[in-house]
Amino acid sequence: MPTVHFRDRQIDCDAGEILRDVLLEAGESPHNGMADTVNCRGKATCGTCAVEVDGAVSEPTDREERRLSFPPHDPDRGLRLACQTRIEGDVAVTKHPGFWGQKIEDSD
Secondary structure, three states: OOEEEEOOEEEEOOOOOEHHHHHHHOOOOOOOHHHHOOOOOOOOOOOOOEEEEEEEEOOOOHHHHHHOOOOOOOHHHOOEEOOOOEEEEEEEEEOOOOOOOOOOOOOO
16 A cells, blocks of 8 residues: 655555545645645646655656646656646655745755
8 A cells, every 4th residue: 555745644545546636635735825726626737736756656647748848837847747646656745835836946
């Protein structure tokens, strides 16, 4: 059974579950601020559920790649849409600041 590490929590789930659904069912949110209520409800059109994921997850979907390829996102940042990401094993998830979760601090 995979474990999702998110905001100091460990959430167990079944392999194959969608990350967004796992977080919401656990009382967590892949959104920041008003994006919690103003979002596309998992259709990969708004991009507000973008998160950094480290671990075993599915490959990006075509819809996800399209949405993350235009502003405010940058496809080179390595973010994933929680609504399109299937959990395949243990993962660590980080939600960055910004309405879309796109404000990643440079580690340079």
